[in-house]
Amino acid sequence: MYEDIxxxxxxxxxxxxxxxxxxxLIGYFIGMYxxxxxxxxxxxxxxxxxxxxxxxxxxxxxxYYFSDRIVLSLTGAxxxxxxxxTRVYYMVEGLAIAAGVPMPAIYEIPDTGLNAFATGRNPQxxxxxxxxxxxxxLDDEELKGVISHELAHIKNYDILLGxxxxxxxxMISILANIMARFMLFGGRGRRSSKSGGGAITIILLVIxxxxxxxSPLVATIIRMAVSRSREYLADSSGSLITRYPAGLAxxxxxxxxxxxxxxxxxxxxxxxxxxxxxxxxxVIFKKLFDSHPPIDERIERLEKMSLGIGTS
Amino acid sequence: xxxxxxxxxxxIVIGIVLVIGSGIGIYNSIVTLxxxxxxxxxxxxxxxxxxxxxxxxxxxxVKGYAAHEKETLEKVIxxxxxxxxxxxxKDQAKAENMLTDTLKSLFAVSERYPDLKADAHFSRxxxxxxxxxxxxxxxxxxxxxxxxxxxxxxxxxxxxxxxxIFSFTGKDYFEIDEEEAxxxxxxxx
Numbered sequence: 001m002y003e004d005i006x007x008x009x010x011x012x013x014x015x016x017x018x019x020x021x022x023x024x025l026i027g028y029f030i031g032m033y034x035x036x037x038x039x040x041x042x043x044x045x046x047x048x049x050x051x052x053x054x055x056x057x058x059x060x061x062x063x064y065y066f067s068d069r070i071v072l073s074l075t076g077a078x079x080x081x082x083x084x085x086t087r088v089y090y091m092v093e094g095l096a097i098a099a100g101v102p103m104p105a106i107y108e109i110p111d112t113g114l115n116a117f118a119t120g121r122n123p124q125x126x127x128x129x130x131x132x133x134x135x136x137x138l139d140d141e142e143l144k145g146v147i148s149h150e151l152a153h154i155k156n157y158d159i160l161l162g163x164x165x166x167x168x169x170x171m172i173s174i175l176a177n178i179m180a181r182f183m184l185f186g187g188r189g190r191r192s193s194k195s196g197g198g199a200i201t202i203i204l205l206v207i208x209x210x211x212x213x214x215s216p217l218v219a220t221i222i223r224m225a226v227s228r229s230r231e232y233l234a235d236s237s238g239s240l241i242t243r244y245p246a247g248l249a250x251x252x253x254x255x256x257x258x259x260x261x262x263x264x265x266x267x268x269x270x271x272x273x274x275x276x277x278x279x280x281x282x283v284i285f286k287k288l289f290d291s292h293p294p295i296d297e298r299i300e301r302l303e304k305m306s307l308g309i310g311t312s
Numbered sequence: 313x314x315x316x317x318x319x320x321x322x323x324i325v326i327g328i329v330l331v332i333g334s335g336i337g338i339y340n341s342i343v344t345l346x347x348x349x350x351x352x353x354x355x356x357x358x359x360x361x362x363x364x365x366x367x368x369x370x371x372x373x374v375k376g377y378a379a380h381e382k383e384t385l386e387k388v389i390x391x392x393x394x395x396x397x398x399x400x401x402k403d404q405a406k407a408e409n410m411l412t413d414t415l416k417s418l419f420a421v422s423e424r425y426p427d428l429k430a431d432a433h434f435s436r437x438x439x440x441x442x443x444x445x446x447x448x449x450x451x452x453x454x455x456x457x458x459x460x461x462x463x464x465x466x467x468x469x470x471x472x473x474x475x476x477i478f479s480f481t482g483k484d485y486f487e488i489d490e491e492e493a494x495x496x497x498x499x500x501x
Contacts, residue, residue, distance in 0.1 A: 090439075095450065097355065099454070100457075
């Protein structure tokens with residue numbers, strides 16, 4: 001378990017660095033393009049990068065700070081209380097102590113599918129939402145597995161990470177958008193006196209243009225890769241809280257074919273413990289865009305953990 | 313020549329800044345981890361206190377139905393008082409375990425009084441008690457986790473150097489002393 005967690009954290013750092021490198025590459029190509037058309041490539045590209053970042057931040061800031069309230073209003077949730085929902089309440093309270101986080105606010109949505117999600121910008125403002133189907137369909141150990149998975153998301157600041165990535169993806173989309181306009185509608189500009197280098201420059205430019213136009217797609221793929229990776233991390237971290245990976249494994253078996261939540265949509269889908277919109281993608285290309293890892297793979301990893309094979 | 317010298321000085325200065333910076337970082341992280349250990353130890357106490365506070369209520373409720381079970385009730389009260397008055401960690405752990413045992417007997421007693429079992433107030437108290445017992449276990453688990461992280465930090469390089477300089481000592485895990493607590497549980501009816 002500990003090794004899994006360490007490896008996963010390292011992978012996240014790598015992915016983020018990859019993102020930054022990717023953005024730098026875009027900036028480089030932008031600079032090259034502007035150098036070719038108008039000159040002052042470096043200045044242009046820096047201005048554009050900063051502009052895109054500011055716009056993306058602005059758009060995402062609201063959703064981050066009010067993430068808990070927004071999500072709750074979206075899905076029609078009812079708060080759970082110590083008196084009426086004793087079983088869940090005590091479980092969450094105890095596991096939060098084991099996790100070392102303040103107890104999150106807990107809610108229920110009246111859906112028959114088995115699912116749950118966590119949100120909140122930091123552990124002090126954590127929120128976990130369960131479907132009625134989940135609370136009624138799982139036994140104690142399975143429910144503890146799910147709760148600890150969600151607590152792990154909160155503890156690992158996955159919501160913050162998700163927002164940072166959304167900002168980066170947004171920034172890339174904005175850049176691609178602006179560049180596409182420039183390339184289509186930008187008038188004849190004076191060539192930079194440094195122009196020359198002929199064929200190679202043209203080839204690089206073409207590559208650069210394609211790269212920029214495809215970048216939102218690549219960015220989304222990277223974002224989904226991070227999301228899937230953090231799901232595995234939440235599985236491992238959660239198991240460290242309960243010290244009982246089989247609990248979550250059994251819960252996932254029950255959730256596997258029954259996780260559809262009516263009120264979820266593609267914007268909120270990644271927050272759930274399993275895809276609330278229907279089946280996992282089997283087609284490789286679509287798999288790149290799944291926010292969650294294939295559930296059978298998750299079950300297998302958890303069961304290996306509980307037998308003490310392979311990972312420590 | 314001069315440029316070479318200036319560059320050298322700059323590199324050395326940057327080097328020193330980096331070393332001091334990481335030194336500060338390591339020291340601070342050791343202190344942070346140690347404070348987490350202390351905090352998590354006291355969080356166990358919070359749960360223990362909740363248990364102590366609950367018990368008088370529980371005892372009164374049981375007395376209402378099973379007044380002649382005086383012996384069991386008195387054991388519970390005595391164990392509780394010992395827990396509160398315990399001076400050091402060892403004594404407290406002993407008192408705690410004794411309290412857990414007496415509470416188990418109390419629960420066994422309640423099995424023989426269907427009226428007591430049916431009492432809503434009693435059920436609520438038992439529910440809370442179970443919740444607290446779970447929380448105590450979780451709090452101890454978390455305490456051990458923080459101890460592990462702290463001990464690891466001061467035993468591995470470079471933390472161990474700082475530990476020696478500033479006299480940080482390893483913390484003890486929460487342990488159960490009695491051999492019988494480690495053995496299989498005997499259930500008697």
